[in-house]
Amino acid sequence: MDGSSSSSSSSSLELEDVTNLFEPIKLKDLPHLNHYISNLKTFPNPLDQNPYFHTPQLQHFYITNNNLVFSHSTRFAYRTAGPRNNVFFNPSDVRAAIVTCGGLCPGLNTVIRELVVGLWDLYGVRQIFGITAGYRGFYSSSTQPVQLNPNIVHHWHTKGGTFLQTSRGGFDLCKIVDAIQNQAFNQVYIIGGDGTMRGAVKIFNEIKQRKLNVAVVGIPKTVDNDVGIIDRSFGFQTAVEMAQQAISAAHVEAESAVNGIGLVKLMGRSTGHIVLHSTLSSRDVDCCLIPELDFYLEGKGGLFEFLDQRLKENGHAVLVVAEGAGQDIIPRTESHKEERDESGNPVFLDVGVWLKSELNKWWDRDHPGELFTVKYIDPTYMIRAVHANATDNLYCTLLAHSAIHGVMAGYTGFVAAPINGNYAYIPLEDVACAKNPVNTKDHNWSWVRSVTNQPDFLKS
Numbered sequence: 001m002d003g004s005s006s007s008s009s010s011s012s013l014e015l016e017d018v019t020n021l022f023e024p025i026k027l028k029d030l031p032h033l034n035h036y037i038s039n040l041k042t043f044p045n046p047l048d049q050n051p052y053f054h055t056p057q058l059q060h061f062y063i064t065n066n067n068l069v070f071s072h073s074t075r076f077a078y079r080t081a082g083p084r085n086n087v088f089f090n091p092s093d094v095r096a097a098i099v100t101c102g103g104l105c106p107g108l109n110t111v112i113r114e115l116v117v118g119l120w121d122l123y124g125v126r127q128i129f130g131i132t133a134g135y136r137g138f139y140s141s142s143t144q145p146v147q148l149n150p151n152i153v154h155h156w157h158t159k160g161g162t163f164l165q166t167s168r169g170g171f172d173l174c175k176i177v178d179a180i181q182n183q184a185f186n187q188v189y190i191i192g193g194d195g196t197m198r199g200a201v202k203i204f205n206e207i208k209q210r211k212l213n214v215a216v217v218g219i220p221k222t223v224d225n226d227v228g229i230i231d232r233s234f235g236f237q238t239a240v241e242m243a244q245q246a247i248s249a250a251h252v253e254a255e256s257a258v259n260g261i262g263l264v265k266l267m268g269r270s271t272g273h274i275v276l277h278s279t280l281s282s283r284d285v286d287c288c289l290i291p292e293l294d295f296y297l298e299g300k301g302g303l304f305e306f307l308d309q310r311l312k313e314n315g316h317a318v319l320v321v322a323e324g325a326g327q328d329i330i331p332r333t334e335s336h337k338e339e340r341d342e343s344g345n346p347v348f349l350d351v352g353v354w355l356k357s358e359l360n361k362w363w364d365r366d367h368p369g370e371l372f373t374v375k376y377i378d379p380t381y382m383i384r385a386v387h388a389n390a391t392d393n394l395y396c397t398l399l400a401h402s403a404i405h406g407v408m409a410g411y412t413g414f415v416a417a418p419i420n421g422n423y424a425y426i427p428l429e430d431v432a433c434a435k436n437p438v439n440t441k442d443h444n445w446s447w448v449r450s451v452t453n454q455p456d457f458l459k460s
């Protein structure tokens with residue numbers, strides 16, 4: 001694991017990979033507007049006239065069909081992101097729409113800013129619109145698209161959140177595509193997580209069905225880093241950095257008490273990447289619990305036995321838990337099990353509150369009269385409602401510009417994202433169904449266990 005990437009696409013090779021390299025590499029080609037609309041006009045790339053971007057000294061400036069990025073995890077080659085020789089849009093005819101959906105993530109505003117600045121400065125596009133408050137903003141009667149330009153967005157990368165606002169739910173396919181058609185948008189930039197990408201696939205398919213000259217691109221966003229194929233999602237590193245503050249405070253509280261436990265709950269609905277990376281970078285964590293790993297409290301090899309030992313050895317312990325961990329063992333009613341948010345995501349019970357209560361009950365039962373303290377810290381939105389750090393800002397810029405180049409080249413139904421550090425275009429459909437769970441059977445997880453010495457929670 002390189003500390004920044006956590007998906008299964010790694011740049012190291014195993015013998016099997018090398019052997020497989022001799023098999024023909026299969027290309028994951030992209031949908032293109034000219035697959036369903038004939039006689040589309042092409043234009044020389046306006047970047048030809050852009051001396052800042054396209055200097056004569058720069059050789060091989062334009063990306064060709066020979067440029068591919070190989071993914072070890074999917075074993076497919078993808079088209080390299082970047083500007084093409086010809087474009088399929090006359091910049092003066094472009095009407096671009098940008099929308100942000102789902103939960104917040106550091107860097108959302110940077111992506112929006114760079115889409116606006118990139119379209120404006122690189123390609124000379126002047127009609128750029130922000131759709132407010134997620135998918136429903138396309139058709140909601142209470143909001144109108146906001147026209148954007150570089151002056152309006154110039155400072156947006158310094159702020160957390162999304163100036164366009166976001167929401168969950170509100171996905172009405174027909175109304176969304178009707179709105180795209182009625183407002184004559186011909187480029188749609190959709191920034192969101194796994195749910196958003198599944199919606200984007202439907203929008204793309206409907207647009208194709210109606211044979212509209214509209215390109216759709218997805219830019220994957222999720223603080224949980226739960227999108228597969230791509231190296232990592234933007235904002236993830238910033239969130240991990242923010243989480244350090246909570247872990248550090250929990251450590252101080254735990255160390256300053258007799259038999260002190262610092263308990264931190266971090267985001268991570270179905271994946272434990274934030275917890276895993278925070279644990280590895282903090283080094284103060286004694287045990288981390290993630291959704292991908294079942295755990296138990298009582299008995300041999302359980303959490304209590306481990307913490308008992310740790311308290312005897314060190315006098316304190318730090319426990320970091322992902323919000324989606326342990327959901328199967330927290331007692332709940334049938335109606336709780338069915339609860340969903342507006343987008344259909346499961347609503348969790350608070351694993352931190354439950355653990356704190358169970359820890360206190362355990363100590364009172366097994367160590368009556370002995371001092372014991374659990375300090376529970378739940379930073380919740382603090383790790384994602386901040387502006388992106390320098391690395392994520394740079395990443396967001398490259399993502400936005402890659403998306404623009406692909407759309408201008410006429411590609412549609414795709415996602416722009418890095419694979420092994422190289423920016424590529426991946427079919428939207430593939431990204432929408434690719435998950436990125438923490439693999440608890442690989443070396444990365446062994447590394448975590450070697451840092452924490454925590455149990456494997458495999459009942460013998």
Ligand SMILES: Nc1ncnc2c1ncn2[C@@H]1O[C@H](COP(=O)(O)OP(=O)(O)O)[C@@H](O)[C@H]1O
Nearest residue numbers: 102103168169171192193194195196198199343
């Ligand atoms: N399977 C789906 N089909 C169509 N739209 C979806 C689907 N899943 C989620 N969405 C829509 O995508 C948007 C964001 O989804 P959500 O799950 O809240 O966040 P994220 O995209 O960050 O995972 C919401 O408007 C939701 O209605």
Ligand SMILES: O=P(O)(O)OC[C@H]1O[C@](O)(COP(=O)(O)O)[C@@H](O)[C@@H]1O
Nearest residue numbers: 102103193221222223224267268269
């Ligand atoms: O913003 P909400 O609705 O409270 O949801 C919180 C959820 O959003 C996330 O921060 C990100 O999830 P998404 O990427 O699906 O939006 C999760 O970690 C968390 O469970």
Ligand SMILES: [Mg+2]
Nearest residue numbers: 193194195222
């Ligand atoms: Mg999601």
